[in-house]
Amino acid sequence: MSELLDGPGAVAARPSPGLRVGILFNDDRNLAQGSADDAVAVESVAACADSVAEACRENGWQATRIACPRDPRALLERLADGQVDVVFNLVEALDGDARLEAALGWVLELARVPFTGAPPRAMQLALEKPVTRAVLSAAGVAVPKGRTLERGDEPLDGLTFPLIVKPAASDASHGIALESVCRTAAEVRARAGHVRETYHQASVVEEYIDGRELNVSILGGEDACEVLPLAEIEFTAEYPAGKPRMVSYIAKWGTDADAEFKGSRTVPARELAGDLADRVRRTALAAYRTIGLRDYGRVDIRLHPTLGPLVIDVNPNPDISPCAGLNIAADLAGLTYAQLIHRVVTAALARAAATPHGR
Secondary structure, three states: OOEEEOOOOOOOOOOOOOOEEEEEEOOOOOOOOOOHHHHHHHHHHHHHHHHHHHHHHHOOOEEEEEEOOOOHHHHHHHHHOOOOOEEEEOOOOEOOEHHHHHHHHHHHHHHOOOEOOOOHHHHHHHHOHHHHHHHHHHOOOOOOOEEEEOOOOOOOOOOOOOEEEEEOOOOOOOOOOHHHEEOOHHHHHHHHHHHHHHHOOOEEEEEOOOOOEEEEEEEEEOOEEEEOOOEEEEEOOOOOOOOOOOOOHHHHHOOOOOHHHHOEEEEEOOOOOOOHHHHHHHHHHHHHHHHOOOOEEEEEEEEEOOOEEEEEEEEEOOOOOOOOHHHHHHHHOOOOHHHHHHHHHHHHHHHHHHOOOOO
């Protein structure tokens, strides 16, 4: 069962059968950073757009896929034609650069076109991992101990090994590999150097939590949020023996030929003792609201043996394809894929009707 927190989860708006939905996605041919393997995650967005379009048609709406143009003026011109009533925003980058994801949100705000998902401020907060950590900590939301390495040679005093090194401004597990978990300062420096050379950005270093990893999917926003049934990353016997159990880029975007991919999967969460499940839900909801997510999102949590739930990532507009964790959680809550898409679009329309500028 899903848990409803602080108000009704479904909004009252009812989209008309002829609703025109523009499904906006990035169709980047070149990456501004990273390696050739990083293109797999980018290419998956187009497939997700196909699935969302099919669900929209199942709901009786008109659906148009829109590959986001590199020139935002071209997008504004297309939206100004009035060919869409609402945009389903799947854009994760602009011209191959994930750091510009929020720019598309501002374009949609400027055009006063209703759009699904997180507002641009939340996108930026969630992308900049050092800022995410600082904002969550200031709000009392627990995160692993860590710090930012701009140069790579900053002191690591006060941190307990092993440590995990992540790109400071990337999503979709870009730049995260088994080698990201480091047991010495020299390994940390080397991995931070790899991040600078490959992704052209600083690193976030955190204490690696060797505990269960839970995915908490949430629908809604502001006063009406619904926490969907908890999911968990299960690591099977096929996962590489003796390696850190984590969702690396290969684990997320690989194939059955990759042991990390084949040996990790999203499943319904196993039983959590005592009030731990409630603590996980409350922690995730606090993170969701603190960063300002809306309509749908996912918060990733690791269970520390003594500290309990620690937030390791906040994901605005996470993968919403049929095979993704968010839809797995929605299915556990009794929602079909078409119903999930209906919920997201309906929330965007209700917000547009309630705000002065129609967003």
